[in-house]
Amino acid sequence: MFSIHRDRPDTALNSQFDSLMEAAGDAVFRLNAETVILHASKRSGALIGSGVALIGQPLPALILSADHSVLEGAVTRALETTEPSKANVRFKTPNSALWIELQISSYPNARGETELLAVGRDISGQQATEERLRHMATHDALTGLPNRSLLSDRIRMAIAQSRRTGLGFAVVALDLDGFKKVNDALGHPVGDSLLRVAAMRLSDTLRDIDTLARVGGDEFVAVLAGAVSEGEIQAIARRMISAMQLPFDIQGHTLYVGTSIGAAIFPEHGDSEVKLLAHADTAMYRAKETGKARCVVYSNEKFTQPEHDVSMEAAMFQAVRDGEFLLNYQPIVDARSRQIMGFEALMRWSRPGLGMVPPTQFIPMAENNGLINLLGAWVLKAACMQIRQFQEVAGRPLYVSVNVSPRQFRNDQFLDIMDEAITLSGLNGQQLLLEITEGILMSDPEHAEALLTEMTARNVRIAIDDFGTGYSSLAYLKRFPIATLKIDRAFIKDLPASVKDAAICDVVLSLASHLKLSTVAEGVESEEQLQFLAKHGCGLIQGYLTGRPLLPEQVIELLKTAQSLPAPVHAPQ
Numbered sequence: 352m353f354s355i356h357r358d359r360p361d362t363a364l365n366s367q368f369d370s371l372m373e374a375a376g377d378a379v380f381r382l383n384a385e386t387v388i389l390h391a392s393k394r395s396g397a398l399i400g401s402g403v404a405l406i407g408q409p410l411p412a413l414i415l416s417a418d419h420s421v422l423e424g425a426v427t428r429a430l431e432t433t434e435p436s437k438a439n440v441r442f443k444t445p446n447s448a449l450w451i452e453l454q455i456s457s458y459p460n461a462r463g464e465t466e467l468l469a470v471g472r473d474i475s476g477q478q479a480t481e482e483r484l485r486h487m488a489t490h491d492a493l494t495g496l497p498n499r500s501l502l503s504d505r506i507r508m509a510i511a512q513s514r515r516t517g518l519g520f521a522v523v524a525l526d527l528d529g530f531k532k533v534n535d536a537l538g539h540p541v542g543d544s545l546l547r548v549a550a551m552r553l554s555d556t557l558r559d560i561d562t563l564a565r566v567g568g569d570e571f572v573a574v575l576a577g578a579v580s581e582g583e584i585q586a587i588a589r590r591m592i593s594a595m596q597l598p599f600d601i602q603g604h605t606l607y608v609g610t611s612i613g614a615a616i617f618p619e620h621g622d623s624e625v626k627l628l629a630h631a632d633t634a635m636y637r638a639k640e641t642g643k644a645r646c647v648v649y650s651n652e653k654f655t656q657p658e659h660d661v662s663m664e665a666a667m668f669q670a671v672r673d674g675e676f677l678l679n680y681q682p683i684v685d686a687r688s689r690q691i692m693g694f695e696a697l698m699r700w701s702r703p704g705l706g707m708v709p710p711t712q713f714i715p716m717a718e719n720n721g722l723i724n725l726l727g728a729w730v731l732k733a734a735c736m737q738i739r740q741f742q743e744v745a746g747r748p749l750y751v752s753v754n755v756s757p758r759q760f761r762n763d764q765f766l767d768i769m770d771e772a773i774t775l776s777g778l779n780g781q782q783l784l785l786e787i788t789e790g791i792l793m794s795d796p797e798h799a800e801a802l803l804t805e806m807t808a809r810n811v812r813i814a815i816d817d818f819g820t821g822y823s824s825l826a827y828l829k830r831f832p833i834a835t836l837k838i839d840r841a842f843i844k845d846l847p848a849s850v851k852d853a854a855i856c857d858v859v860l861s862l863a864s865h866l867k868l869s870t871v872a873e874g875v876e877s878e879e880q881l882q883f884l885a886k887h888g889c890g891l892i893q894g895y896l897t898g899r900p901l902l903p904e905q906v907i908e909l910l911k912t913a914q915s916l917p918a919p920v921h922a923p924q
């Protein structure tokens with residue numbers, strides 16, 4: 352590289368100096384203090400390829416305007432100090448922009464006037480690599496859209512900016528209706544192409560100042576700058592919905608999907624990234640439930656009715672951060688030997704000053720505000736890890752039963768979370784039992800079938816929770832790979848006195864036996880109930896009689912002192 356000393360060249364050397372510039376083989380410019388080009392080496396003409404006379408042009412005219420301030424800074428530094436200063440700038444070329452590192456020095460010319468020497472080096476390759484790496488870390492490889500991490504930055508920036516300017520913005524969540532069907536029926540390559548085209552169409556409906564990110568399989572989130580009224584949001588949403596309703600021609604198939612959209616506005620519907628995303632998501636599910644191909648804007652009033660719910664909801668977000676949620680474990684025992692076979696993980700919220708909030712109060716709310724996905728992922732991982740410790744104490748394998756809510760089951764990330772829980776804990780798939788309700792299976796049987804197939808492939812078992820309370824048809828028992836029925840407490844409560852309940856339990860147990868399903872009776876509180884159930888072939892018992900939900904330390908105590916509780920009535924077989 353060419354460098355220059357302030358005391359050279361002397362007054363007679365300007366032309367010699369210029370020939371030296373040629374010899375150096377770099378792109379070299381001699382400029383006056385106003386950055387007008389006095390001389391440019393041949394190499395610079397070749398590099399920039401403009402073919403126009405460079406002499407007499409201001410150097411900034413050759414550079415992308417976005418980089419003018421960088422150049423200006425470097426020139427100022429060169430003029431003020433004796434050190435050469437550097438600037439990475441993009442030169443305009445006929446086809447694209449060229450990254451050049453300029454090293455700029457100032458020196459006095461023959462007449463004592465200050466001149467500048469700018470030596471350029473082509474760093475396009477290096478810059479491109481850095482740019483590519485940065486791009487990869489922040490963008491989705493399939494569609495080229497920003498990914499979740501960049502989205503998160505953009506939302507935080509939008510919040511900071513809104514706080515300064517007082518102008519709000521909207522976060523919009525959307526996913527494609529019917530995408531899974533296409534993906535399952537025609538395969539991933541078709542699904543991927545569809546997503547790429549959908550991403551392009553959606554981008555086209557937005558302005559440059561908006562951000563569109565892909566955050567999961569067929570889930571997208573848009574940040575709409577300055578959109579704060581329902582009217583503005585609905586107008587943009589209509590464009591998105593229309594763009595998705597046009598047929599997609601993908602690899603010889605004409606495909607129809609659609610989109611449902613949910614929106615939340617800053618600051619009305621949430622003052623943090625988490626809340627905005629959760630509320631946009633909630634609104635999107637509402638859009639799906641109420642007919643699809645529409646946009647629902649979140650509303651503080653419509654989505655949480657009683658006043659205490661609002662403060663409870665706020666407290667919940669805080670509680671997730673402060674780790675106020677914990678898990679209890681209720682023993683599930685063999686009906687005959689009374690040996691502990693596994694535990695059901697049951698969530699608790701320990702609110703400082705307010706005691707334990709039962710899950711029946713906060714789970715429906717978490718389901719509504721979207722927090723259940725966060726909580727559910729934590730439960731799954733924590734429970735698997737905990738069982739690992741329990742079985743070390745017990746010295747034999749145990750299983751863990753984890754409740755899965757409808758919204759978790761619909762979440763695209765659910766399989767990944769489950770895989771992570773299994774991998775992290777080192778459990779075998781068969782040691783994990785997921786409890787779902789009949790309603791979850793029947794609300795979207797195609798999705799359920801696909802998901803259950805994936806679970807079966809990992810040996811993870813499925814139990815129908817609260818069996819008998821949800822759905823009248825039993826056809827689904829044939830269709831889905833189900834391992835276990837959990838007979839609801841409602842049928843156990845009045846055993847054995849109630850003739851009807853006794854008949855129902857008898858029928859359910861015999862049905863299960865024919866279908867080779869295992870059975871757990873829930874809410875067993877008395878010895879008589881247990882006797883009846885054991886006699887009629889119920890394999891497992893869960894209830895206050897054989898163990899209340901316990902804290903992990905209590906479970907460890909229990910496993911150390913007694914492996915079966917209470918003393919068996921029948922000798923273990």
Ligand code: C2E
Nearest residue numbers: 697698709710711730754755756874875876893894895900
């Ligand atoms: P569930 O899945 O039917 O859980 C059994 C409920 O019955 C638990 O109430 C348990 O404490 C209670 N129970 C157990 N044995 C007896 C008994 O002998 N007598 C009586 N009266 N009750 C008994 P809990 O812990 O209050 O949980 C209520 C519901 O909350 C659960 O019903 C489940 O649907 C939901 N839930 C709890 N933890 C989670 C979770 O981590 N995720 C999700 N999605 N839901 C959860």
Ligand code: CA
Nearest residue numbers: 695754786816
């Ligand atoms: Ca359960």
Ligand code: CA
Nearest residue numbers: 816817837873
């Ligand atoms: Ca249950």
